[in-house]
Amino acid sequence: MRASLLQIAVDEDESVEVRRLRAAALVREQATADLVVLPELWTTGAFAYERFADEAEPLKGPTYEAMAQAASDAGVWLHAGSIPERAPAASGSAGEEGPLYNTSLVFSPSGELAAAYRKIHRFGFDKGEAVLMSAGEEPVTVRLPGTTVGVATCYDLRFPELFRALVDAGAETFVLSAGWPERRRAHWTLLARARAVENQAFVLACGTAGTHAGVPQAGHSIVVDPWGEVLAEAGPGEEILTVDFDPGAVATTRDLFPALKDRVLGLPTPPR
């Protein structure tokens, strides 16, 4: 299986419209890949909180349309990164805006929406995404030929219980889109490898390059195998990271070193 991670630069001197066209063109160039991945909130920038509301789109908005077309033109599975999604308002609240979500979109090679995942763990503690966006509630998997993909977004990487839930749902490959900052790059690499080793799964993690909202981005998109080995890693700048991997390595690893079978579920919480 060949995956191309499009680590695009998200800088303020490029408009959303131009970046959308550029991303679609890059997807179209990946026709030899099986799976193409874009980063988190690459239209606005993951830290450009003040732009979320202005740049929000309905699920089937301009980014959806552009990415569905690009996936179909290239004939690839496309994890199109995430968008600031403006969901419909609850019924009966005419004139009110619906909630915002950080929503990842996955398209099939015919341009059909195969999955939409609303980020569960919002970043920012008591500000930014954590207050501006609503939390998703549903872990999402999607079946690709040869592997079941578990979808996750950026800060989710710090929460192993989500990845275990995805494994329980059959995930063998985690695809994570991110806008991870340079300041915590060491955590990014460490956590990507940890999620791969503990779940005996591939991790394909695609971040952004550039600087937006004063936050330099880490880049360093990474692909890790089920043994925790780094198969490929990008540098800090804009880059397309292409890697060939064998999804069958998940079953082999889980058979040869069956640690997942030794899980003890439902441990009691000790008294504090």
Ligand SMILES: NC(=O)CCC(=O)C(=O)O
């Ligand atoms: N966009 C994000 O989720 C940022 C996460 C982050 O900076 C971190 O976990 O550290």
